[in-house]
């Protein structure tokens with residue numbers, strides 16, 4: 001793990017929505033995130049919490065019908081800021097650039113060279129009809145083009161080893177011919193870097209000749225082809241058995257220590273977070289609901305969802321040797337189904353009347369960066385203020401009635417809801 005220095009990425013108020021036939025899905029809502037240069041930041045949560053959409057939004061890989069609708073993605077890079085300052089002054093603030101204010105062509109040129117991504121499933125990410133070496137060499141070549149293309153602002157910021165003539169020729173030739181000897185050599189070096197034995201021979205093999213662990217290593221090699229500043233690893237060990245998982249995590253750890261790159265690690269596995277990360281954000285229903293250092297979140301957590309995730313880690317020495325699942329499911333993120341309240345309330349064992357207001361983000365005890373979207377960060381739980389057991393059972397039935405009879409108004413359905421107890425806490429204790 002590394003010493004924290006300065007923010008390399010600041011995400012402010014990011015919202016990503018999908019516009020489907022069923023309606024608007026709020027996959028990520030007003031998300032704030034700070035990732036420091038050289039740190040490993042983890043995002044953890046259940047499937048459907050918005051982790052991968054957050055990662056793809058940062059790397060600019062959201063596809064239709066999805067769209068980033070709001071927010072800033074500020075990337076701190078003095079060279080880039082200098083290069084785009086004249087053409088896109090509104091995007092630049094000091095040595096930080098708001099990537100959302102850059103044109104698509106410039107953003108695309110940053111993919112691979114500044115930001116790179118390791119995907120969940122290596123088998124579906126390689127072309128079965130090309131050797132692994134050819135595909136890696138192509139990735140290297142693409143990065144060289146990205147830094148040489150005349151449309152790219154980046155061309156002005158780097159040594160132009162790859163001339164415009166080379167670029168022009170490369171766009172006219174079929175892929176096998178434009179991959180240079182240098183790129184092939186670099187592909188072998190990358191395979192060696194990620195620990196593939198006999199890399200010269202292995203470079204000539206096809207993806208189906210690789211084991212799952214080797215393919216994941218090859219994918220990491222591909223992500224490193226452009227020597228990115230920020231590596232986004234989306235569930236990089238999910239498809240692997242535990243022994244190989246440990247090897248891949250060791251590899252990422254070594255590469256991070258060697259290159260100093262920043263890693264954003266997306267996972268549902270708190271064990272992976274504890275092992276790899278400096279800080280972590282716990283994600284639920286498209287929001288970061290608790291964030292802080294590993295110690296803050298593991299030892300001094302505030303949010304009941306964090307507590308639920310920690311309680312569902314297998315503990316063979318536990319009293320009954322059983323897992324404690326979080327009851328219920330992640331909520332629908334369809335806009336019309338989302339109430340203006342804490343989205344975890346219907347699964348939360350500590351839900352109170354105050355939780356039915358939209359919960360703001362509170363500072364929590366611990367490090368300066370420890371925060372939780374939960375009223376418990378500011379007040380203690382009181383059973384006298386707990387919602388009646390049947391409260392959410394009733395509201396779910398009301399919601400179902402509303403869908404069945406769209407003409408029914410909110411006023412019509414409100415009386416069916418069990419009355420929450422009066423909140424006698426006197427508001428925030430700030």
Ligand code: SF4
Nearest residue numbers: 342345348355374375
């Ligand atoms: S705000 Fe209330 S309902 Fe939401 S997690 Fe905190 S205690 Fe539970």
